Amino acid sequence: MKVDILAIGVHPDDVELSCSGTLLRHIEQGKTIGLLDLTRGELGTRGTADIRDREAAEAARMMGAAFRKNLEMADGFFTYSQENILRIIGLIREHQPEIVLGNALDDRHPDHGRAAKLIADACFYAGLSKVATFDGQGKPQDRWRPRAVYHYIQDRNLLPDFVVDISPFMDRKLELVQAFRSQFYIPGDTAYEQELSSPISGRDFMEFLRAKARAYGRDAGFEYAEGFNTARTPGITDLFNLV
Numbered sequence: 001m002k003v004d005i006l007a008i009g010v011h012p013d014d015v016e017l018s019c020s021g022t023l024l025r026h027i028e029q030g031k032t033i034g035l036l037d038l039t040r041g042e043l044g045t046r047g048t049a050d051i052r053d054r055e056a057a058e059a060a061r062m063m064g065a066a067f068r069k070n071l072e073m074a075d076g077f078f079t080y081s082q083e084n085i086l087r088i089i090g091l092i093r094e095h096q097p098e099i100v101l102g103n104a105l106d107d108r109h110p111d112h113g114r115a116a117k118l119i120a121d122a123c124f125y126a127g128l129s130k131v132a133t134f135d136g137q138g139k140p141q142d143r144w145r146p147r148a149v150y151h152y153i154q155d156r157n158l159l160p161d162f163v164v165d166i167s168p169f170m171d172r173k174l175e176l177v178q179a180f181r182s183q184f185y186i187p188g189d190t191a192y193e194q195e196l197s198s199p200i201s202g203r204d205f206m207e208f209l210r211a212k213a214r215a216y217g218r219d220a221g222f223e224y225a226e227g228f229n230t231a232r233t234p235g236i237t238d239l240f241n242l243v
Contacts, residue, residue: 007036016063016177025168099150100123103115163225163226
């Protein structure tokens with residue numbers, strides 16, 4: 001099925017942490033959303049790949065995404081390769097998104113920046129007619145290039161090229177994040193103390209996410225916002241679309 005936006009993350013929960021408020025806003029506007037995880041997050045400090053599979057499915061259901069798929073690349077050790085680019089191209093051509101959201105261009109976790117290039121390059125090559133991919137029945141896929149690729153900001157506080165107002169959706173965003181119960185502190189969850197700590201498992205992490213969204217929204221006059229970077233200069237046709 002065709003979707004308006006395909007949000008891609010190298011790890012399950014990347015999308016929820018960084019751009020789920022934006023996705024919720026566009027779902028409310030009637031847009032269709034697909035989710036793609038490149039790995040199962042099997043190297044994560046907390047939880048297991050099987051647990052994260054279940055959490056990712058629940059988060060997608062709560063969000064109202066049309067689908068969530070996982071390419072099962074090697075967490076931490078996925079490569080910039082023809083094979084992996086073609087796998088992403090196949091999903092892009094299958095679902096024909098107008099916009100792709102991908103990992104941060106630069107971040108604390110080295111997987112994020114590497115995935116950003118992999119995603120952006122796959123979007124470009126998906127538009128080349130001589131790059132051949134095939135659907136599940138072995139039929140050649142038509143070429144398709146998304147209109148735009150935007151990179152959501154993750155752990156590092158990068159200077160955004162634009163921000164999206166998520167003020168009405170901040171609480172729901174945090175609910176989606178907390179669907180990944182193995183990764184974050186959930187009040188009253190006794191299993192929390194049995195896991196090793198990680199940079200995102202602290203009791204104050206949800207407060208950090210809220211404060212970060214407030215900081216990104218402040219300059220634009222929004223209560224809460226998510227920030228994005230773009231590798232090319234975006235253009236507009238109507239100055240009144242900018243706030």
